[in-house]
Structure formats: C-alpha cells, structure tokens
Amino acid sequence: MYQLLALIKKEFLAIWSDKKSRAIIIIPPLVQLLLFSFAVTLEVKNISLGILDRDNSVQSQELVRKLSYSNTFTQIYRLQSEKELTHYIDTQKVLATLYIPQNFSKKLDSGEPTSLQIIADGRKSNTAQIAQAYIQRTFLSLYPSNDIMVNRNWYNPNLDNFWWIVPNLMGTLSMIIALMLTSLSVARERELGTFEQILVSPISPTVLILGKTIPPLIISMIEASVIFFAATTFFGVPFMGSFALLYLGLFAFLLSIIGLGLFISSISSTQQQGILGAFVLVVPYILMSGFATPVENMPSWLIPVTDFISLKYFLLLLKGVFLKDISFEIAITLILPMFALGIVSLLFASWMFRKKVT
Known part of the structure; x- marks a missing residue:
C-alpha cells in the first residue's frame, strides 16, 4: 500500500509538472465543450x-x-x-x-x-x-x-440541441482526457529515463498498473464533473436520473479508456508516438460510437464492430440519465459491457508491463 500511494503521488506530480499534460487537462476540454456545443450538426437517414x-x-x-x-x-x-x-x-x-x-x-x-x-x-x-x-x-x-x-x-419537448449534444460531449471529452493522460504516462517516463528505474525497483507489475491507473481515473472523473456542472448550469440541460448510475457508468467507461491508453503508452517510446497512437484510436471511437451519426447508418457488416466501442454504451447511458430517469435494469445492460471492455483492456496493458519487467 505504501508503494502504491507513493507511485500515485509521483504520477500526480509528474502530470502537473509536465506542461503538455497540464495543458491537456485544463484548456482543451473547456474550449471544445464551448465550440462543439454550437458547431455539431447531423444528417438523418435510415x-x-x-x-x-x-x-x-x-x-x-x-x-x-x-x-x-x-x-x-x-x-x-x-x-x-x-x-x-x-x-x-x-x-x-x-x-x-x-x-x-x-x-x-x-x-x-x-x-x-x-x-x-x-x-x-x-x-x-x-x-x-x-x-x-x-x-x-x-x-x-x-x-x-x-x-x-x-x-x-x-424527454426533450422543445428539441433543444444542447440537450442532445452536451451529454455527448461529456462522454467524448472525458474519453479524450483519460486517453491522452495515460497514453503519455509511460512514454514520458521513458523520455525522462525514470521508467528503467521503476522496472528495477521492488514494485510489482500489479502495483505499477494500479499506480498508473488511479491518478488519470481521478483527474478524468473530476473533469467530467466540471463538464456536468457546465452542462446543467450554463447550457440548461436537465438531469432527470440517478447520480449513482451516472458515476458508476463513468467509472466503468474510464476504466476501459485508461486500459487502452496504458496499452498505447507501453508500446510507445516517445510522447509523440503516444499522442499519435491516441489520435488513431480517438477518431474511429468517436465516428463509430453514434456521437455524430446514428450507428444504424453504417453498413450492416460494420455495425457489430461498434459493440467493442465503450463510448457507444456510455453515450446511451448519458442521454438516459440526463433526459430520462433510466431504470437500473436498462442502465446495467450498458454498464456491464463497459466493465468487460475495461477489464480486457487493463489485462492487455498489464501483460505489456509484465513483458517490460521480465
């Protein structure tokens, strides 16, 4: 536990002292929330x-x-x-x-x-x-x-576009924050030369993966809470559902994203490679999640692929808890797949860390 707490503290200090990481968690989410809330439009068919x-x-x-x-x-x-x-x-x-x-x-x-x-x-x-x-x-x-x-x-009597787009932005911006923070984590250690010191330390791979997971998880949940406050306060989006279901779903969703980010970071030698790897993942995740265009518009052979995109489930959950008091029975069908994807992604990331240790 002492090793884990020390590693978590080190991760928080590393994120805050790095200008790139500090800029990622403060400036872009707020700017993107403001711009995209007004800019996104849709074409409807099927x-x-x-x-x-x-x-x-x-x-x-x-x-x-x-x-x-x-x-x-x-x-x-x-x-x-x-x-x-x-x-x-x-x-x-x-x-x-x-x-x-x-x-x-x-x-x-x-x-x-x-x-x-x-x-x-x-x-x-x-x-x-x-x-x-x-x-x-x-x-x-x-x-x-x-x-x-x-x-x-x-659920949206006046068809207010903010009621639709802002919950979607909460999901996508939370994903981007978590992914960018974790995809830079190990790569930053390699550039600074401290990753090798961690590998020869008595820290086990399990403690290492937990220490890399918890800080971005906490930061991303705080950022998501800020976006939630902006959505309900400044954009007037009603919240009709349960806070417990919202944060349970947020926790499951961020786990799945952090696992992917750590996997990208573990195979990246530099922060630039980590950013490029995250960008390669972000684009299909957003385009295939139903954020901008309905999943039903895709070819029938491509639709099953979206079942492995956790953002699709989280966006459905967000609109359910924001605009409708979604039941636990419906919510759990969206939360469980995110948990499953999170466990799989973290296992892959842990496997890569173990390869580095051995």
Whole structure:
C-alpha cells in the first residue's frame, strides 16, 4: 500500500509538472465543450418508425404504405398498443411513432380536419425534428387539405440541441482526457529515463498498473464533473436520473479508456508516438460510437464492430440519465459491457508491463 500511494503521488506530480499534460487537462476540454456545443450538426437517414394504427382503414393503410416506400424510413414497426409504443421509444428501437386515431378515415370522408399524433424521441433532438418533418410531408402529399398534426417530443419537448449534444460531449471529452493522460504516462517516463528505474525497483507489475491507473481515473472523473456542472448550469440541460448510475457508468467507461491508453503508452517510446497512437484510436471511437451519426447508418457488416466501442454504451447511458430517469435494469445492460471492455483492456496493458519487467 505504501508503494502504491507513493507511485500515485509521483504520477500526480509528474502530470502537473509536465506542461503538455497540464495543458491537456485544463484548456482543451473547456474550449471544445464551448465550440462543439454550437458547431455539431447531423444528417438523418435510415429512420426506424413505429406505427400504431387504431383506424385500420383504406386511408390509414395508404399512409402507412407511402411511409414504408420512402427511402427515409427503412424500418416500419406495426405496434399493437400504447404500452408497446412506450417500450419501443424507451429502448430506442424507433426514433418516432405515428398514432393514427380511430376516426381518421371518417373525418377524411366527411371533409373534417384530421389530426394525427407523432411521438418522437427527444433524446435525439435533431433527428427527431427531421423525422417529424418527413412524416408531415408524406401526410400532406396524400391529404393536402388536412394540415393539423399534433407533435410531442418525449424527454426533450422543445428539441433543444444542447440537450442532445452536451451529454455527448461529456462522454467524448472525458474519453479524450483519460486517453491522452495515460497514453503519455509511460512514454514520458521513458523520455525522462525514470521508467528503467521503476522496472528495477521492488514494485510489482500489479502495483505499477494500479499506480498508473488511479491518478488519470481521478483527474478524468473530476473533469467530467466540471463538464456536468457546465452542462446543467450554463447550457440548461436537465438531469432527470440517478447520480449513482451516472458515476458508476463513468467509472466503468474510464476504466476501459485508461486500459487502452496504458496499452498505447507501453508500446510507445516517445510522447509523440503516444499522442499519435491516441489520435488513431480517438477518431474511429468517436465516428463509430453514434456521437455524430446514428450507428444504424453504417453498413450492416460494420455495425457489430461498434459493440467493442465503450463510448457507444456510455453515450446511451448519458442521454438516459440526463433526459430520462433510466431504470437500473436498462442502465446495467450498458454498464456491464463497459466493465468487460475495461477489464480486457487493463489485462492487455498489464501483460505489456509484465513483458517490460521480465
């Protein structure tokens, strides 16, 4: 324990005394949070749509057929009840649902204004808004004289873009901080010539890997807390869920990232190599996590690869605890894969350290 505490203290001092590391944990996260919150936009396609048709008339079937033939809606689910409608949105199986009331065809035949209801997942504010526009356009192309439609957005009523992008930024910026700190850790020791001294010391590989893991874990969690404070205070993003689930998920996610960072650092001879290795990992992690574009937009052969990207699970968890009081049963299905990926990545990093020791 004394060796571990001494190593943790040394890591904190090394991070703070190094100008590169100090700059990484202070300046970029705040600047990126501010810029990306306003800059990120999306293109929407391959939308999954649920339809609850209470009318089952020729007119309603024609509307459903028109939507199913559209290139925009690639999956149409025929729902049987309001409970099923709620389940499909809660589990993010559909982006939006269309509710067709029983008197739909009757009002059309009598020339009365007809109202439909669109219930969209407000956790994806931009895509939900575009999906609503597509449904409205399809409806009006069939029945131009009826322009009354009731729209509701669950979890993000006004489709505020900050409510969507800021939780995503909390996940990605936390990842970047943890990855950069750990990818420079061993490489910095090599450049300073202290890594060889650690290897010949009586410190075991287990204590060494723990000493390299705990400091960036603590720093990253503090940074994530700062971003959380900015999200709820300055950007007005509501927090509806559990702090325990949020920080349990954050802990599992950071473990998976720190393990990858330590693995990169253990095979890097210089800090420049460590930064390049982290950059190679960051780009596919962000692009394939669902941060900017839906995972469903990817080719079918590529989608299974995203199951090994912990950021995908963390982003789903963040939007669940921020915008919806996500249940423990749903949250645990996202947290456990992150823990598993964290254990595997730390084992790989530990294996590399043991190779260096032996």
